[in-house]
Amino acid sequence: MRYHVANSLSEAVEMLAAEAGTAKVLAGGTDLLVQMKSGALVPDLLVDIKALEGMRDIVPEGGGYRIGAAVSGAQMGEHAGLRALWPGVVEAAGLIGSTQVQGRATIVGNLCNGSPAADSVPALIAAGAIARVVGPDGTREMRVADIPAGPGRTTLEKADIVDSVFLPARPARAGDAYLRFIPRTEMDIAVASAAVNLTLDAEGAVESALVVLGAVAPTAIMAYDAGTALVGSRLEPSALEQCAAACSAACNPIDDKRGTAAFRRQVVGVMAKRAARIAFERAGESL
Amino acid sequence: MGREFKILGTTPPRPDGIEKITGKALFGADLNVTGMLHGAVLRSPHAHARIVSLDVSAAAALPGVKAVITADDFAEVENAANRDTLHNCMAHGRVLYDGHALAAVAAVSKSVARAALNLIRVEYETLPHVTDVDAAMQPGAPVIHQGKKHKLAGDDVSDNVVGYYSFGHGDIEAGFAQADTVLERSFKTAAAHQGYIEPNACLADFKGDKADLWVSTQGHYLVRDICADILGMESSQLRVTAAEIGGGFGGKTTVFLEPVALALSRKAGKPVKMVMSREEVFRATGPTMSSSMDVKIGMTADGRITAAHARLRYQGGAFPYAMVMMGAMSAFAAYDLDHVQAEGWDVMTNRPKMISYRAPGAPMAIYAVEAVLDELCQKLDLDPLEVRLLNAADEGTKSSYGPTFKAIGLKACLKAAQAHPHYSAPLGPNQGRGVSAGFWFNFGGQVSVSMAITPDGTVNLTEGNPDIGGSRASVSMMAAEELGIPFEQVNTVIGDTGAIGFSDTTDGSRVTFTVGIATIKAAKAVKAECCKRVAKIWEIDADAVEWIDGAVHPTGHNAGDFPPMSLAEIAAMAGRTGGPIAGHFEGAPDKAGVSFGVHIVDTQVDPETGFTKILRYTAFQDAGKAIHPDYVEGQMQGGAVQGIGWALNEEYIYGEDGVLQNAGFLDYRIPVASDLPMIDTVIIEVPNPGHPFGVRGVGETAIVPPLAAISNAVARAAGVRLYALPMSPPRILAAMDHG
Numbered sequence A: 001m002r003y004h005v006a007n008s009l010s011e012a013v014e015m016l017a018a019e020a021g022t023a024k025v026l027a028g029g030t031d032l033l034v035q036m037k038s039g040a041l042v043p044d045l046l047v048d049i050k051a052l053e054g055m056r057d058i059v060p061e062g063g064g065y066r067i068g069a070a071v072s073g074a075q076m077g078e079h080a081g082l083r084a085l086w087p088g089v090v091e092a093a094g095l096i097g098s099t100q101v102q103g104r105a106t107i108v109g110n111l112c113n114g115s116p117a118a119d120s121v122p123a124l125i126a127a128g129a130i131a132r133v134v135g136p137d138g139t140r141e142m143r144v145a146d147i148p149a150g151p152g153r154t155t156l157e158k159a160d161i162v163d164s165v166f167l168p169a170r171p172a173r174a175g176d177a178y179l180r181f182i183p184r185t186e187m188d189i190a191v192a193s194a195a196v197n198l199t200l201d202a203e204g205a206v207e208s209a210l211v212v213l214g215a216v217a218p219t220a221i222m223a224y225d226a227g228t229a230l231v232g233s234r235l236e237p238s239a240l241e242q243c244a245a246a247c248s249a250a251c252n253p254i255d256d257k258r259g260t261a262a263f264r265r266q267v268v269g270v271m272a273k274r275a276a277r278i279a280f281e282r283a284g285e286s287l
Numbered sequence B: 001m002g003r004e005f006k007i008l009g010t011t012p013p014r015p016d017g018i019e020k021i022t023g024k025a026l027f028g029a030d031l032n033v034t035g036m037l038h039g040a041v042l043r044s045p046h047a048h049a050r051i052v053s054l055d056v057s058a059a060a061a062l063p064g065v066k067a068v069i070t071a072d073d074f075a076e077v078e079n080a081a082n083r084d085t086l087h088n089c090m091a092h093g094r095v096l097y098d099g100h101a102l103a104a105v106a107a108v109s110k111s112v113a114r115a116a117l118n119l120i121r122v123e124y125e126t127l128p129h130v131t132d133v134d135a136a137m138q139p140g141a142p143v144i145h146q147g148k149k150h151k152l153a154g155d156d157v158s159d160n161v162v163g164y165y166s167f168g169h170g171d172i173e174a175g176f177a178q179a180d181t182v183l184e185r186s187f188k189t190a191a192a193h194q195g196y197i198e199p200n201a202c203l204a205d206f207k208g209d210k211a212d213l214w215v216s217t218q219g220h221y222l223v224r225d226i227c228a229d230i231l232g233m234e235s236s237q238l239r240v241t242a243a244e245i246g247g248g249f250g251g252k253t254t255v256f257l258e259p260v261a262l263a264l265s266r267k268a269g270k271p272v273k274m275v276m277s278r279e280e281v282f283r284a285t286g287p288t289m290s291s292s293m294d295v296k297i298g299m300t301a302d303g304r305i306t307a308a309h310a311r312l313r314y315q316g317g318a319f320p321y322a323m324v325m326m327g328a329m330s331a332f333a334a335y336d337l338d339h340v341q342a343e344g345w346d347v348m349t350n351r352p353k354m355i356s357y358r359a360p361g362a363p364m365a366i367y368a369v370e371a372v373l374d375e376l377c378q379k380l381d382l383d384p385l386e387v388r389l390l391n392a393a394d395e396g397t398k399s400s401y402g403p404t405f406k407a408i409g410l411k412a413c414l415k416a417a418q419a420h421p422h423y424s425a426p427l428g429p430n431q432g433r434g435v436s437a438g439f440w441f442n443f444g445g446q447v448s449v450s451m452a453i454t455p456d457g458t459v460n461l462t463e464g465n466p467d468i469g470g471s472r473a474s475v476s477m478m479a480a481e482e483l484g485i486p487f488e489q490v491n492t493v494i495g496d497t498g499a500i501g502f503s504d505t506t507d508g509s510r511v512t513f514t515v516g517i518a519t520i521k522a523a524k525a526v527k528a529e530c531c532k533r534v535a536k537i538w539e540i541d542a543d544a545v546e547w548i549d550g551a552v553h554p555t556g557h558n559a560g561d562f563p564p565m566s567l568a569e570i571a572a573m574a575g576r577t578g579g580p581i582a583g584h585f586e587g588a589p590d591k592a593g594v595s596f597g598v599h600i601v602d603t604q605v606d607p608e609t610g611f612t613k614i615l616r617y618t619a620f621q622d623a624g625k626a627i628h629p630d631y632v633e634g635q636m637q638g639g640a641v642q643g644i645g646w647a648l649n650e651e652y653i654y655g656e657d658g659v660l661q662n663a664g665f666l667d668y669r670i671p672v673a674s675d676l677p678m679i680d681t682v683i684i685e686v687p688n689p690g691h692p693f694g695v696r697g698v699g700e701t702a703i704v705p706p707l708a709a710i711s712n713a714v715a716r717a718a719g720v721r722l723y724a725l726p727m728s729p730p731r732i733l734a735a736m737d738h739g
Ligand SMILES: Cc1cc2nc3c(=O)[nH]c(=O)nc-3n(C[C@H](O)[C@H](O)[C@H](O)COP(=O)(O)OP(=O)(O)OC[C@H]3O[C@@H](n4cnc5c(N)ncnc54)[C@H](O)[C@@H]3O)c2cc1C
Pocket: A024, A025, A026, A027, A028, A029, A030, A031, A032, A033, A034, A049, A069, A095, A096, A097, A098, A101, A104, A105, A106, A107, A108, A109, A110, A111, A112, A113, A117, A118, A119, A120, A160, A161, A162, A163, A187, A188, A189, A190
């Protein structure tokens, strides 16, 4: 195995493209190193992108923020501006692992690892996040929602590198939130999760809402009807129940060692209802 | 009571503390020696299969590989228990569970060793398997080993039943006839792993026909004797040193890697280090038993138990074992009953062989009993602590397993629990409070202690029991108390197997009790010798001196004639008064005192997710005498936390294919710190008449009450009762939806 610290993005892309065997981008390594240690992954080439200029920066852009691919969860949590604008995304990233893991783990690694239970992904999708991807044919912008392809798979090509994730500006009366269900209180993997991003109208009713579910399908999924159920409401119980029912209907969970399909279907709606309430309060309304 | 102590009951810092928190302590995997090889083990991917062929030639030919071994590298072992242990460490002919070892390599690096494993070619013929205890007992179930059926097992069960026991007295049918209410329930509990943080590790080094073994173990004499027998050595040819240990909880009271590492070292002629991954720990070391149980209790309307009957079926994995006996003995030990019977069946399955886990066999049996009691209290609208007090065993009670109790602390624990503010604190919505009693026998066993007085008057105490819970501190305290010297003047070390005589393993909550007695006796010998020396110096009769507070004083008509001589002064002159001063004791103290505990827990169950939060927890336990109260509390808290994990989330999950699905701490969920409230402790001291200071063992009882206490609390919080552990959120939610 060769380990290479990239000097430039274009060099990194070239190296990945030229490698005949298994080549991997290394960010925080909190997925990659675990997989290598267990023997599940035996890479021939590792290209470390952490040292590249700008990779560890959070930069204001067009009223939103651009988050470099090597920015850690801890860094996001310490950024007051980002926390104020997209608290749901920051709390989702902040749930990854422990304090130690937070010092390394990135949201791009979380996304590119392809786990259906990845915590930051539903919140990123609900936020309408855009990834900037650099590949052999140049740079392109992709919706984060279009990247997950199934357990352990993404739509990225072999030599694609995500350079950054862009979180857009948002109206004043808006809020987002993310909640996951785990059998413990931390250091666990989501059994079902939900991100909610909503904006309110001048009267304090929900104007638009996006609900994205995690760990209940091969990828994080947008539950359109669950969002629609909230529109026009002030999160009255009936709207929340409709939202939860729409989540249960949208998901496609499995039975496994972490929970039954029936449990996931039920609890994902509970997570959505509770996340919606938090997002609503963050948007400035009380329940 | 009565006796005043100077040092017992204080809380000096443990002597091994600084080394541990500064990273200097050497654990099982921390020793490295020149020329050392790394061992790795090939493990079965099947639950049950015949090894049709096993070809290691390509692995042996890989550059860097120095030895490859299989079952063929071990001679036949005569002793049946040791033969089973060997066959568990290295499969002979058949693999019996997912993770069963069948070959091992030693190579110059871990990566070469791993690469070599990939070159070993195995042809398996898979065989029918069974991993569930009830299925394994059915006639017609795949039989793990023929010819092992217990003679009392009965005709209606399969040959996997390797043990049957029955304890009790009276006439249970007559007793049930006297009851106003009779309740019978069936329960299941999952296998739980000890969850020690330090994976099993050792370093074996053959030198000619002798060998050294460095190992993380609870009992290095046990390791020595098993390994010597398996490798065809004399015990004196194998010197075993116990490393600092990162937890054992009963799990490190046997061998897994050690004979393999020794055989590799013998074949390679070099030292071999072996360290398990966490996955290997789960797949191939022993968890405790899983169980299936029926408990029937009859009660009068005012809460008196008229009769009780338990049927316990435990599975202990792929080899014969005998642990259900402990369950049957302990099930009803807390109660004074006229009519009682507890029966138990030990069953083999295609799972790793069980090994002890804190109070082995008791937690599940007592869970079932205490859950039925609680349900009866709910039905009869009785206070659960009142009912337990009404039926509690006391001094003079003939226990359900035979012996008559001496002084015991159960009633004192129950009364302390009743009086504690926790028991009367208000509860909110979706909250419930549960209680349970718990019990463990405790054990004495063989012990050797050597106490050498150094020329500067400090005390070097060598004992043979690996220190898991702070026993070096407690033993030093007992030596200091007996000698009347400061704690800091005593240095306790754990000798290797060549240093002193045999000691039984650190288990059975025995170390503070047994090593304590041996230490007191060794100290008495030191005191007598010192008195003799001083009498000689003063030229007066030996009985004209006495030992007071660390010094020899003249007594009787000589009182005041000489200034007292301290231990340091006596030691400084020892070279001129007859040579070094020492005391020692070898024996088998047998008056261990049983220990009872009572736990109270408040839980809150989320009605929408089935998630259980532990809100408040208080543990009461009779320690006899708490030598070092912090470490007694540590045992009580640790036991409670392991019980919380067992009750809520921990379980071995097997698929239809008999393969373990959750061999890691991600999906085998022990509690994390944020899952827990502070575990409050109340130490009760009803002295054990069998120990000079009143010590009872405290290490195991605390894992017994949590299972039922939490189950009872959840039943009250959720409004539905579950009859299986763990009570993971999906199970609780399903029960609430259907209840
Ligand atoms: C103890 C522990 C606890 C954890 N808890 C959680 C949890 O609670 N929730 C959760 O969701 N996850 C959890 N994880 C998983 C992991 O920490 C996260 O997925 C994390 O976000 C991965 O980020 P990373 O930077 O470490 O990724 P890496 O391990 O460096 O990379 C992950 C994958 O993404 C690829 N990749 C990384 N960066 C790029 C890039 N810029 N362009 C293209 N591909 C890239 C890598 O090649 C690799 O395939 C946990 C892991 C551990 C060890």
